[in-house]
Amino acid sequence: MTFTRLQKFRAGSLVAMIIMSLAWHGAAQAADWASVIMYHRFGEDQHTSTNIRVDQFKEHIQELTNGQYTVLPLNEIVDRLETGESLPDRTVAITIDDAYQSVYEIAWPMLKDANLPFTVFVSVEGVEKRFPGYMNWDQIRELRDAGVHIGHHTYSHSHLPLMSAEEIEADINLASKQFQAELGFVPAIFAYPYGEYGSDVKAVVRKIGFKAAFGQQSGVSYSGHDRLELPRFAMSENYGGIGRFRLAANALPLRVTDVTPSDNFLKRNPPNFGFTIVEDYGDLNGLSCFSSNQTGGAVPIEKIGDSRIEIRLAAAFKPGRGRINCTLLGPDRRWRWFGSLFYIAK
Template sequence: MRNKIAVFQGMVLFIFCALFKSDYNVRATEFKGAASAVILAYHRFDEGQFPSTSIRMEQFKSHIAELKRKRYNILPITEIVQKINDRKKLPNFTIGISIDDAYRSVYEKAWPILREAKIPFTLFISTDVVDRQATGYMSWDQIRELKSAGVTIGSQTKSHKHLPLISLEDVKQEIDKANARISREIGSRPDLFAYPYGEYNSSVRQLIKDRGFKAAFTQSSGALSNSSDQFALPRFALNERYGGIDRFRLVANALPLPVNDVLPSDPFLVENPPAFGFTVDSSVGSIKQLACFSSNEGELRLERLGRRIEARFNSMLPKGRSRVNCTLPGPNKRWRWFGIQFLVSN
């Protein structure tokens, strides 16, 4: 079954890339500035034994070469978040880069390339592995070096636990102890947060907000806009399988699919399968070609009532994480994306 789903997803990606590639050279000046951006998420670099979280260096170099084209505007994520929250326009094709987990390959492989290209990025760290000087991870000296060079340091908790599966008091300890360690080591507390594994629930999200973070990031696919939840912002994850240049161009040129009244409101599922639905903002125009794809079932059956979309699953979602991506052809053959990651505990 998984092989069939993988084949189906590959076919869908191929179609998207083919349609996008046919009009790729459209001029950036044809698009008006808007409060939208794409955030890219990397983890490991050239660590082939971990292909699901690693990117090959030839892939990464091709990404950087693409981003150096005049088409794109790469900004620090802190600046993107501020402008989105202030409902200010961003430059066309705004891109932000994030890297999770502070693996040593970030410092040894990615950092020299990003430094040479003068590309800003945010590094999200869990403090325990750094404190333990765990094999394969960066040291505090290396993190301070990056911070001194302008890299933004964000938090990914103390020990990178599955936050919805532990008590809220333990979540508080994970956040507060990480903030204290980061502040002590680099001289400032983090403003940005990334949920470990992209997992959160309503209580965890509220806690992140109450702790004074300016934004928090998931691992749901999509472009962010000023209608996005600033404490559940999407990112496009890149790895060996999904790191080819055609797929990279597809996501780097993505547009938001603004939605509201999303159900279920909490991605940590109580009802399984979920009664998943949302309303597409009227600014988008026609939604006749909107489609939703599940990581477990492929294309989902949709029920439509005006601008309301209800997606129907054929079976229960399996234990763990499941993703749904909803896409719609946008202007100039760019694609609009709205993604969500559900979590099933048992």
């Protein structure tokens, strides 16, 4: 069988179109961001603020295994963000703080059945001293041996912004010593207790040499993000409905720079909060910001030039933790998200 020159041209054009289509599809699915989800307790209804109900967690797992998402180990995501290697769109990581017993008894069997990787950030004192409701080292070793990623969550789980640099370093090093003795390694990824940090805390974490550190401010981790201020979406009974979970798992980054104040441990309350948007998202009139110290809707924002956003809050934050979250509707009805968490001393 012979082909005419026209037939050969048409066949070659068809092959080229297929290759271009596949290349475009692959590029469309590539991303440099991931949503990181955070839990604490499972089925412990007496701890409403940190607990997720089992029925809620089942819904989350069903959502993550419906074929739309790629759930990867947290350490792999951190490595890819650092090297610039692309991630699949809708990449999600599962993290769990503190190492409560319900992780071992409830969450791990459910995640294992669904073949979903996850990280446990271990607060060492609770394990070491056998605090009620915590796992023990034998159970944590069992998780480690099964491939569960273990993260660093200090020794005492204290409010780090209230401690001196020397106290913070000593606390972290004490935990590291126990990790080495009990697990044979020191975790390279850190989570701030309560999500609280300031410039001084970050300086200690950087000095010790952690590869990355996660807070509890809402948002999406992306390749240009400060590795020691990576965000997570916290899930609890009151904020763990399937609607909010889908919003978090589908979130897109709102890429910003020049955030003020630069220190999350507030010296001025309320803060003069502002940031510069570093990508062209088109019309910014849909940008909305919300503050935990104000009810009744979005706070007023001032747009300066094409990309600078400034917010002046009418009231001070109460002592403890305060939050500002900013969102902008993106493609496919997915929300771009940037959040800040502040610590306010009494």
